Amino acid sequence: MRPSAATRALLHLANVAVILFFLLPLIAALIGALQSERSLQASTRSILPPEWTFDNFRVILSGGAQKGTIFDQATYLPDNVKKIYYALANSAVISVSVTLLTLVFASLSAYTVVRLHLRWVLWLMNVNVFARFVPVIVLMIPLYVTFRRFGLLNSIWGVIIALTGFLLPYGILILAPYFASIPRELDEAARIDGCSRFSAFLRITLPLSTPALASYGAIVFVIAWNDLLIPLILNNRAEFMTLPVVIASLVGDVHVFFNLLMAICLIALAPSVLLVLLLRKFVVQGLAVGGVKG
Amino acid sequence: MVSVAAARPAAPGARIGGVAYRFGRELPPRVLGLVMNLPTMLTLALVLAYPIFYAAYLSFHKVSLAQLRRGIFPFVGLDNYHRILTDPLFLLALKNTFIFTAFSVTLEIVLAIAIALLIDQKHVWTGRITKFLILLPYAVPPIANGLIWSFLYNFDFGFLNRILFTLGLIHEPINWSGEPSTALLAVAVPYIWRTLPFAILLIHAALQGIDPAMYEAASVDGANALQRFRHITLPLLAPVIVVTLVLRTSFAFAVFDEVLAITQGGPGDATWVAAWYSYKKGFNPPFDIGVGSASAFVLALIVGALAIAYVKLIYRRIQ
Incomplete structure (x- = not known):
């Protein structure tokens, strides 16, 4: 038995809500991981950051050897x-x-x-x-x-x-x-x-x-x-x-x-x-x- | 999936593993059972049975750094229990644990039933995406989950406030995890996010076991969707709902990682929970392991009562 178009639209909407709830934290984490500290603090009310960078991953995966541009001034990295x-x-x-x-x-x-x-x-x-x-x-x-x-x-x-x-x-x-x-x-x-x-x-x-x-x-x-x-x-x-x-x-x-x-x-x-x-x-x-x- | 060759016993000449056969007899079941269970028994004895009794022992003794170094634990009777039961912080931690558990488990069961029903609608194609993504939170390390949410909650630049600003819903940032009134909620939501998949899967599995003919019969008799849910789905789901409830409750009682990541018990002591209390007492200065054991044991007794209820339920289900 197929539900009516209105019911199906409602069910789609419910699915989208659930998908958003499950994905949002991970998307936010990804956006956060792809920007610098400065850009995080620069625009505090918009969802997408002004600039993107892979430097966070570069610094971590090189064990602090490669600082990248955003960590130029950073001298301290925990052991x-x-x-x-x-x-x-x-x-x-x-x-x-x-x-x-x-x-x-x-x-x-x-x-x-x-x-x-x-x-x-x-x-x-x-x-x-x-x-x-x-x-x-x-x-x-x-x-x-x-x-x-x-x-x-x-x-x-x-x-x-x-x-x-x-x-x-x-x-x-x-x-x-x-x-x-x-x-x-x-x-x-x-x-x-x-x-x-x-x-x-x-x-x-x-x-x-x-x-x-x-x-x-x-x-x-x-x-x-x-x-x-x-x-x-x-x-x-x-x-x-x-x-x-x-x-x-x-x-x-x-x-x-x-x-x-x-x-x-x-x-x-x-x-x-x-x-x-x-x-x-x-x-x-x-x-x-x-x-x-x- | 398994080839015929693997399922068929090899020809007699090619037998390698049959040591017992070569001696013309095999171990009697009693001995074989003992040998095959030996690794499990040893591990459980070392990591489960012994520590439970040792925890009870420690909870009646004074055990702190000095005693650990000397290796002598003086007997103090019920002193540790007296200390925690008269400690307002411990009572608060217990109260917070109850509130946290009641809130998160209730909400979780309701959401799980709703989402399980949702993904069971086979003609709604978006449901397949939901079904695919549902396991995602289950795999996220709890500590990473906590940190990701504490990033979302951040007062200055968190994404929750960003989204609300963009939608025009707020004009001033909200301090989600820093207000005593919302802090426990701020720990509960990530916990629900991470553990909801488990509840959905249990309930969805049970849902698939319901015979569609029952719904058709009810429809023929003129039952609407709500009546079908009320009189067919819910009663048939009852056993699995109870099992989920008991399992989730006992795990929620021991919540730890998200508290550590998001609030560390704060602001003030608004999010001290039982496991956090035991950890702070036992593994932070002044390392009062006796008190930590006593408080952990109280937690174990509460969860143990739940476990007995669960074992009884399981037996009813099997019979």
Whole structure:
């Protein structure tokens, strides 16, 4: 049943409003990142700036070596910004390691949940459901004290371990229902042909579950890439900071102006936004099944 | 998607992973279950179970810089809890957290239902653009989200004021995040912006599970759009709305990144929330980790009550 022209016009209008709401902050950030401090402050009532420049990105990506025209007089650039490549590398290494570790751990556990019928495994599942409700700040204080004792502060490892633990529960919630949807007969046929349970898992269940693995992998990567609190508390030296921690460290720094901040924010959000848009279908699936965090 | 060859077990001679087979038997399920769950159990024990108990332990002890250096934490009983429960700032932080959560979650659920219905209208082509862009905010790092909005809010040159000037709606700039009366709202809007996609997706997924025949039958019986929504859509969405509500509530209770980026608790103490309180007490001078733990534990208990409600709901859904 087709709605009337008036109804459709209204629906189009509603869509435009939603699209504007979602896009405006990002467009503003982009405009902000493409101008100088002077031009930001020059015309405070018009939407488009009088001049455009890529200098903010040039300064950041050259680690402060190239000043560009707009930073001629600027002598101070925070150490964190100069070491932006450390932050990029740390963020990448941490997110990729966490994604791989959680994929392996969660698929092993999810398989036992759906195929082995053990009472204590179901109990572990309940712990999992419960686990994702615990606010991260509650765990960070004891983790800080513990990691301090083990010398895991200011290291990549501490952050990887903590993030892996926090993101595992989501994985079991996303993967278990998908594993359960694979016909048990496939498993059994493989075992009749002489496969052990474990190799049936490796050869049958896992290859058939690529969509669920992609869903969970993409979601984990994004959450790990975006996470602030864990690396903020565990690491405070510039060499070990992730991008979100660098951004947080610039909040309230009077020497860093919004044009530079917006450029850093865009650099930080580009990888996760691109990944999510590329794997859109899988992310939507995973979120709908696992009800992951927002 | 998966080739036939991958799905079919390999010929017996080519078996590589079948260690158990070569010994003529395989691990009994009980042992295999233990081995396969070992990594998960170890990680959860280290990062979840142990810290929860340790947080409880720390909350009954005096733990500050001096004690951390010496490694001895003197027992102080309920002193930390007494201190936070008589601290007006903690009570304010709790109150702010409740207001923030109630406001942002309510608005979010209403918006999510509306937008999910909107993108479900298949004959409106702009809906496909909305659907494509909906995931965008989900991927933005919360701290970057906060900073982008604090740029939008800026009193001197922010884009919110620029847009309002251009539209001729205001003549003097508005200090969005700097006024105590609007500061909490200024944190809530970016939070809603970032977390709305999640709520929309959950509800949209449930919407797609509703049989179109039900709407047709109702139309034949003379029900208008509002009645169809009221008597078919809403009741069928109820379970997923409750799940979304509980999930969003428990996460909103722990809001942190946007507060750090936009207001740092200010102006004055207008936007102190529970997680911010624990962070400031535990990780800023004088590093009172005992008090930080106690306040975090109060937050955990509130969210824990919600979690139990959620687990019960999930069980009802499965049965």
